[in-house]
Structure formats: C-alpha cells, structure tokens
Amino acid sequence: MSVITFTSDYGLVDHRVASVKGSILTLKEEVTIVDISHQIQAYNLLQTAYIVRNSYSYFPKGTVHIISVDSFFNKERKSILYKADGHYFIAADNGVLSLIFYDIKPEDVYEITFNNRFDDQVSFTSTDIFAPVAVHLQNGGLPEVIGRKYKTPKQLSFPRAVFNESEKLLIGEIMYIDNFGNVVSNITQKFFEKTAIGFESFLVKFRNLALSKIYNQYTDLVPDWKIEHEFHGKAAAVFNDAGLLELTIYKGNGENGAKTLFGLQVGEKIIIEFA
Structure with a gap:
C-alpha cells in the first residue's frame, strides 16, 4: 500500500x-x-x-x-x-x-x-x-x-526537563495543550522515575496549586465506575500515552479543561518537589 x-x-x-x-x-x-x-x-x-x-x-x-x-x-x-x-x-x-x-x-x-x-x-x-x-x-x-x-540541516533545541539536585526540584515546562485542554509537559515518566529513586514523596507544583499523585493512565482517576460521574471535574496529573507528564481535568474540554481552569500556557514551568 x-x-x-x-x-x-x-x-x-x-x-x-x-x-x-x-x-x-x-x-x-x-x-x-x-x-x-x-x-x-x-x-x-x-x-x-x-x-x-x-x-x-x-x-x-x-x-x-x-x-x-x-x-x-x-x-x-x-x-x-x-x-x-x-x-x-x-x-x-x-x-x-x-x-x-x-x-x-x-x-x-x-x-x-x-x-x-x-x-x-x-x-x-x-x-x-x-x-x-x-x-x-x-x-x-x-x-x-x-x-x-545534506550534512547541516537546521537544528532546534528541544526543551528538556532538568533536575536541581541541591534543591531537590525536577523542573519542566508546558510544551503542548491538546483539544481537551490537557496540559502536556516535557517531563518524561522515565526521567521522573529515575529522579524519584531514594525519595519518599513528591509534589507536582504549578501556579499556586500542587498535586501529590501521578496516575499511570487517565482512567485510573476513577476507582469505581459505578460512581464515575462523581469524578467529573477532578484535577489530576497523569503520564500520557507519549510517556509525558500531563495535567488534566477529568472529562474536561477546551473550554473547561486544565488549560482554562489552571490558567496555564505553553512555556510555563511545572516543578516536581521531592522530599
């Protein structure tokens, strides 16, 4: 084909x-x-x-x-x-x-x-x-x-997340916002898991908000599907199917998703603080 x-x-x-x-x-x-x-x-x-x-x-x-x-x-x-x-x-x-x-x-x-x-x-x-x-x-x-x-095609630098060891901070930034208003960062699951070794807890911090858990997939937000409707509008951090940390509102959309409700834009910082 x-x-x-x-x-x-x-x-x-x-x-x-x-x-x-x-x-x-x-x-x-x-x-x-x-x-x-x-x-x-x-x-x-x-x-x-x-x-x-x-x-x-x-x-x-x-x-x-x-x-x-x-x-x-x-x-x-x-x-x-x-x-x-x-x-x-x-x-x-x-x-x-x-x-x-x-x-x-x-x-x-x-x-x-x-x-x-x-x-x-x-x-x-x-x-x-x-x-x-x-x-x-x-x-x-x-x-x-x-x-x-052709040996010299134009090169652009892909924004990478970094770890500040002295302050125990993993620092990333928003790189994409999807059709549902989900906010995608450049923090990979692999980098997070490697950095998290030896720490007992963490907080995902953005603007003046913080989340203490990262889900492995979107549907993990709902532990009981009999009461699924009760989780509509819940804020969460997940690792998306591209293996990147994403901020989401469950059942959100372009008008009331994470981008709008958190007031976030591409280029803003997302920080994971370890303890």
Whole structure:
C-alpha cells in the first residue's frame, strides 16, 4: 500500500489542503493520503513536532510524511528529506525535523534539489516540491535522484526537563495543550522515575496549586465506575500515552479543561518537589 500523510498549518477553510492532495493524486491515483492535522497553529514547530512524533510510528514502514508547517517558498531556504525510523519525512529546512527526532539519529538527510532549476516557477512549496517528491518515493524512486546528501540541516533545541539536585526540584515546562485542554509537559515518566529513586514523596507544583499523585493512565482517576460521574471535574496529573507528564481535568474540554481552569500556557514551568 502506498501511504502519504499530510500535516500542515493551513487550516480547513482555504484551498491549500485540497490543492496539495490534488497534486498528489494527479501524479499517482493509487495512493492513500492520510491527514494527521491541519489545525496546527501557524508556524508552530513545537506543536507540529509533538503531533507528528506521536503519530508517525503507527503507519507502515515506508510511509512518506509531508510536513507543511512554516513551509512557504523562499529561495533562501532549502527543502529537505529525512529518512528516519523506516519512514520518509519532507519539510522545509526550518528545524522541525530536528525537534521530531531530537533523540533519534536519521539514517540519511537530503537537500531536495530536483526543482532548483525551476525556482522562478515555484509558487507553492507543497504542490510544486513536496507532492512530487512524495510520489517519487512512493513509486520506489531513490532519494538520490531528487536530492543530495545534506550534512547541516537546521537544528532546534528541544526543551528538556532538568533536575536541581541541591534543591531537590525536577523542573519542566508546558510544551503542548491538546483539544481537551490537557496540559502536556516535557517531563518524561522515565526521567521522573529515575529522579524519584531514594525519595519518599513528591509534589507536582504549578501556579499556586500542587498535586501529590501521578496516575499511570487517565482512567485510573476513577476507582469505581459505578460512581464515575462523581469524578467529573477532578484535577489530576497523569503520564500520557507519549510517556509525558500531563495535567488534566477529568472529562474536561477546551473550554473547561486544565488549560482554562489552571490558567496555564505553553512555556510555563511545572516543578516536581521531592522530599
């Protein structure tokens, strides 16, 4: 099966998403195009990285992933191709791929060069460059035909949680807010468990609030499903399916979830205090 995924910050009102899909289908009718998201905030690379990183591995090996975020054509900016974890990723050289693969070394990185001689005719990167490259790869074409090895793609630093040993504080920050208003931090379960060795207790602190327990999954908040309704609106900390510490309101949503009720924003600190 030929699969191409498509992620963008184009939204769903304008023509751009349809234009890219039409370009792909014109070149290859027998292909499955899967939308990951088109509701990413404009130019938000960290949000893009979180969404793509946590979805791409569910697709078959050999899938081609088009990432059209902060990708409008500029002669001074390259388009690049990552081959990583058995998949292909096409994006502008804006650092987004380094955020997705901050802990995985890509097998190969290519600067896409096949369309360089037509720069004056390129008006929309996703239709004029990304779409034909994706189809070329799904037709079994070699990356070397459309690009050359590239050693210096733009690198962005993924925000990492740190442990202040003298003050016994694990310090992280909010990196993503989902559709339910859940607030996702950059504190991994693995780092937390390693840091917690030797301590008897902890507090998850944010703003002027604190929680003394972290659940392993969202549904663990409800010990008895006969009275499940009584837990609606309960605040909790959980390790989500990406293995990251998340603040949540049980059965919350974008209007009354953790983001709204706690008044939290991306970039704010979350601290775990050990004792």
